[in-house]
Amino acid sequence: MPTVSDLTSRIPMIGDRGDRTDVVAVVKLHGVITPTPSPLARGTINLAAVESALTRAFDHDRLKAVALLINSPGGAPTQSGLVAERIRQLAEKKKDVPVLAFCEDVAASGGYWLACAADEIYAHRTSLVGSIGVVSGGFGFTGLLDRFGIERRLHTAGTNKSRLDPFSPEKPEDVEWLEKMHAQLHEEFVNWVKERRGDRLTGDDDLFTGDVWLGTKAKELGLIDGLGNLREIVAERFPDAEIKMAEPKKPLLARLGVGAPAAMVEALSHKVIWSRYGL
Template structure:
């Protein structure tokens, strides 16, 4: 047999090529939800960061479902809403089911993202929920006095400097913040109620900001079952292959180069760590 004949014999004949498999696309949503990711922080989620991964995930020709692999303690409500709305937009356009899977934690904004799915699953040790609103900051008035530093702040508008960390806290500013929290909490509750519907248990504790482990989250109707991504996907779509779409990392992160430890970057990293620490992570 000639070399040409040998090469020709190895080429697939017409009709021999098997059909392409169905696909379940997995999108990893890991990190604190923030519009300003820090190069020193432990991953972050925002619409700009995940847009390409979502687009790739929903673009498969033989797409059977999209799975969201969520590991997030929450963060910025606006970015949570933008990412969740983008997921729903793509799901409605492609007419494919979306399944969410909580890993260590899907809390606060992380649970907001999970509610973009048609079904939610978690590991029995996952922490789920935290349907509430939180904000924090620092007060530096004593520090300025200690070092004899004079704060100079000029504004147009009586409320322009609300909650300035270098000025004494005012009761009226705290009351304003609480009202904002209340409005955001109401929007969060409306979103969960819209997405989960009559699957919710109606418990009085459901929207008080607590988190629950997997089995209790099922009882409350926050999730649909206990199980891992591969377990559920294998049972539901046994003949499909899994295709993972990860959000793109910044160039420095891809090169393994950290950013300079500037004060602002360090503060962002501390805040990110604090977000995870609320759940012991």
């Protein structure tokens, strides 16, 4: 007759199933790319916000692949580069683990920069992909000040300290400086795409005009590797693997359930960026 010890020894310990099951770790990269921290960590992407999720994803035992679930209209180029470089740094430590990117509604501008950090890129046939370009914008208020009789007083040390001041008349030399900055950033973006996509790119320089394409056309141009969503591709490539989300640590305000007013202001500003793609 078996003893209690014999019976309990046959009960699987918590975590045993996870230890035996292959894992595809998923990291959500959703929202506008910005260095500005969000009080609720919603709708923004930056290195500080996603670092913990990326680290957890690559630290899984029996890891078969890391999937990046991307839905972003872009944003700050530096944060795009920092996050993409961090993904590659972690991937280099696990050379046998592929990184797959899945574009949802939009992977445009900085969103596509992030996608290029993956070894393979997939999208839905209706996804918006590309926008390999640089844009900046603002307003000029000089006429408004004149109308209300407001005098602008600005004091600087350094002849170029007040470049593109919205309350001063626009200067041709300032616009020329900005265009040079844009050209340099654009070159960095183009080089990154060419480095990561290589011979898979089938289009010409029209790829880098800032245009955006639906997933079907993006596949023809070599911007992505295939059409499909995360679950179907993972089921096909890794049928025995379990999909596990790698969640980032929540900021203090999110854990306390406060910060709604700030989140509302943030949502309005981000809506302007999303609206460029009809979303």
